Amino acid sequence: MPPHLILASASPGRRELLRRAGIEASVQASGVDEDAVLSTLRESVSELEPADEVLALARAKAEDVAANAADALVLGCDSMLELDGEVHGKPADAATAIARWQRMRGNRGVLHTGHWLIDNRLGGSAGLIGATASTIVHFADIDDAEIAAYVATGEPLRVAGAFTIDGLGGPFVERIEGDHTTVVGLSLPLLRALLAELGLHWRDLRTSAH
Known part of the structure; x- marks a missing residue:
């Protein structure tokens, strides 16, 4: 049986990324x-x-969940967008999302995603390790009508930085410099490296041939 991995995050994007x-x-x-x-x-x-x-x-987040998660690996993640020297999480409301997109359009930002992995497995390393992955995101120069329509979908209110790359916001991301999975909210290459630090291989966790 592969080690049990618990994702200390309600993000459907992160879980789907792992599943794929x-x-x-x-x-x-x-x-x-x-x-x-x-x-x-x-x-x-x-x-x-x-x-x-x-x-x-x-x-x-990882420590909070790991306190009640015996015999499992626990992964905590968090993402923020750095834009013009300021850091942004999820926008508080639609007006905030619109204002942020008016700053983001035609601009670039850095999406930072932190990862913290705790090994609570019985007989495991009982280790913990963490690191941050950062990716530069270049945004399209979209007009006010496109911004309003996108914000009206509700998606920007649910995600760090007020955009997605794997959802409705994808057309508004012109290019990235770095790992695209970091922008989704969980860097798969970084997770692989963290697992290796705890003595685990990626294949140890695979549960399917996807």
């Missing part, structure tokens, strides 16, 4: 207060990079 790569993960969303985690971190670290923020949130 042959890994069936169960989902258990964490109850972490993200604002509180970042507030505490900023009090102790004077200069916090976006890559550090997403990694801290990924770790908090």
Whole structure:
């Protein structure tokens, strides 16, 4: 039997990404207060990079779920978009999403995704490890009508950075520099490397021939 992988995220995109790569993960969303985690971190670290923020949130989510997940691997992830020196998660409302897209269009940003992996398996390494993957995203110069229509679908309100690359937002991403799975919210190459650090091979987790 492959090791049981628990995804500490309710993101359907992340779970589907794993499934298409042959890994069936169960989902258990964490109850972490993200604002509180970042507030505490900023009090102790004077200069916090976006890559550090997403990694801290990924770790908090993984640890929250791992506390009640025996004999499993637990993966926490978190994504944010860095745009013109500012970091953005999910927009609070449609007006915020529209305003953000008006800044994003014809511009480029960096999508950071933090990963934290905890090995709670009986007889496993009992290890934990994390890292952040970052990908540059170039956005199309879309007009106000296209922005309004996209935001009206509701999708931008559900995802970090107010866009997807694998959904309705795909046509508005002109190109990327880096790993496209990072933009979906879970870097498969990075996860493979983290598994290797814990003494596991990618093939150990595969449950299908997808």
